[in-house]
Amino acid sequence: MLAPVRHISPLTLIQRERVLPVSGQVIARQGQAVSPNDVVAECILAPRYFMLNIAEGLNLTPERADKLLQCQKGDNVSKGDMIAGPAGVFQRVVRTPYSGRVKLTGEGKVLIEAIVSPFELKAGFDGKVKRIIPDWGVVIETRGALIQGMWGNGKAAYGLVQTMLKDPADELTVDQVNISVRGAIVIGGYCQDPQVLESAAKAPIKGLILGSMSSALLPLAEKMTFPIIILDGFGQIPMNSIAYKLLTTTTKDRDISLHAQAYQSSKGNRPEIIVSLPSLGLIEPLLETDAFSSGQKVYLVNKSYTSQTGIIEHFLAKPFMFPSGIIAPAAVIRLDNNDLVKVPLASLETFGEKTNMETY
């Protein structure tokens, strides 16, 4: 059975596609070392056109106006340039109000594409350009720690971390988010107070990593200009132990990349934290597809055990009826605290680590 995968690893080979939303121009070269703020590709995200009615402007029929055009398709024009005329007793002319390029002319009209600033796609993390995707982007590779979450507000940042966490169940409070964390990526546990986010914006911080958050804060979190990643869920949920350990050790005194992209399981996009680390030797990437197997470490997503991790002890021979009355394939999981619990397979995620176990 195919298993959903969530990557949390202290050291792995990370390859990420950095792709434009529309086709454009790739600027980076294959093999180029990149930093997070390096532009790797650019495009015109939303071209802007404007149409000038030169027939109306010159007070002529479209056919006659076309004969007085002073530009043609493909010409670059600057604001104020005369593009048609002069005509009539008063020597009427038509000037372009914007700079741009002439795209179409005819029937007494001129269509001009305005100059707009291109959208710049940045590398997002330290690495090397592994492959070019012509007209669209690049694949960047690095080695380091990778921590994936379940919600992000769509922003990105790169910087040093400051952790406010002493325990995975700690709540991030407003007195912890002050001038002392200015410019840092702050790591907290649970957040339910809107003033925490408001103080973070005032400080300002560079980014925020939380184990969990009250969903009541979502409208505010989406408005924040700094990235916010939630690792484990909505509600008061302790940060999962694996991420907690990594964030309180590996990231110490290091720059980390925060990509708080929205979680879209269909596209494989997860909000994630990348910590590029120097390393030698062969490192394998984590699996993108996985199957359940006995002895495998798993992450639990169902409400009763959210963010807990454990090991699959064995699979139940028959679908199991849970207290809700739902009957589903299930496994017995030994949690990290040694409790044994029955969990539907549909409520488990693996970490994508290679095992030699027989799969379910």
Add this chain to the structure above:
Amino acid sequence: MTTSTTNANSLLAIDIGTTSTRALLFDVVDGQYRFLVDGTAPSTAGAPFFNIGEGVRRAIDDLAALTGRRLIDDHENLIMPSLSDNSGVDALVATMSAGDPLRVIAVGLLEDVTLASAQRLAATTYAQVADTIKLNDRRQTADRINTVLRIRPDLVIVAGGTDNGASQSVLDLIEAVGLASYLSPESQTPHILFAGNQEIQKEVSSALKGIGKLHIAPNIRPTLNLEDISPAQGELTSIFKIIRQAQIGGVNELVGWAKGNLSPTAVAFSRVIRFLSKKYDPDKGVLGVDVGSQSTMVAAAFNGKETLRVYPYLGVGTGSVETLQKSTLTGITRWLRFDISEDVVRNYIYNKAAHPHSLPVTKEELAIEQALARQALLLAVKNSLSDFPPNIPRPALNILPWVEPIIAAGSVISKAPSSGQALLILLDGIQPTGITTVVVDQNNLSPALGAAARINPLLTVQIIESSTFLNLGTIIAPVGKARFGTPILRVRMTNRAGVVTTREIKYGTLEVLPVKMGEKVRLHLRPLHQFDIGMGRPGKAGEVQAVGGAAGIVIDARGRPLYFSPDPNRRLKLAQKWHHVITRKI
């Protein structure tokens, strides 16, 4: 391709859903078509495969393991037609709902006329109208061009004018669409479906020649007072297939196996509803609903004339957040029979959207998911009412007209722990009126049967007639106004043994007549205080034959529309009472 040496007419139906891919096997048993078994696998249209082929293969492998029937040959091809050793199948059909909804721009002359029709056409498939362009929307041509380029639609639907009606205005609207298509990179050029004034088809084709992927369909608004989107739906289905073939890997191969017979799941489902409307009482329509993880669909047919609406972001899994956002939190919590705080409910919904595959383990979690299903149904049915033909018999405006039967599908319903729970979700969400029967498509066969009808209508007819749907119960829902506690209906039930029982039903109650599954009874119904049970006029009494369903025979006198007490404690107690009444063992 291996050659056939058999006359068997086995059929394999593949359904690619957002979450699961299924392979359903139908074959002839004792001279009749039967549904045998299905294989299931997680859908792989999305990450990390981005190719439906992996999910299809796994579903077929699962089916092969269950049946012992070899379906794939050594070269990884489907064995078709079937062979003398019973391997392979004779035909394959496919349905699909997976993939992001198509991004659509609707173009029409007048907002309430042709533009509304264009939007209704878009709503018959998995599409979302991102913007509209109309005659009087104040944007200049360049602004319209910028809109189309910014949105990057998959499809532009152009409607207007009526036949022999407006022409230049339509061509003016098309100008911006054509220019935007011309300016777009080839990979982003939208499909354009023209379903307007037939008199200007040539001019439209000429204007868009070489610059757009143009499709022509009959006018969806041939006159001001007549809307007919059915002929254009066929063209829309073709466009859906072309777009999916370009967007998602493996769809090409599946279309090849199915010899072109790939339909959007909703369209195939709707075909079954239309077929049933011709089979049953012509004075009543037939209603079909499907509540899924990402989307909900409502299909209805009245004497062969169908309506279909797909709500792509109204669901109980990936669509749960949108269901919440289209309601209020109270709109969800009012259905609960447990005292669960709004914070907990909201958190659960957002967590469920992030992990749509996860299953509710506790009764409280299940109650939240079933509340979502009720609310999704309520919103979908309410929005669909305006699509129904205006002249059909109905007790009042803004409530469901008389329909029978009601076919329900979707895992949240078909896999509910009890028939009573499934029925209560449907009674609460759909709020049927008069006398009807509610059935559950527990194996989710309807889309496969709808797809199969195009190549083997006999299979579809025989499967439907073979009691493949589970009868949840006969429902009697009187419509009218009274004070709570007022008797509004007298019921006299006579069973086959001639035993007569009588009941007086009070307004505001939900009651179950203890009739076992399959047991036939005669019901004499006398509405009081001018309540209407669909016998021809308010207050008219009558007699009906009824069959007990899995939940018996249910009299839903809670009112239409359902009334919710402003007191949360009272609401909670009523929800608990209704749950208890309908889930009691008969």
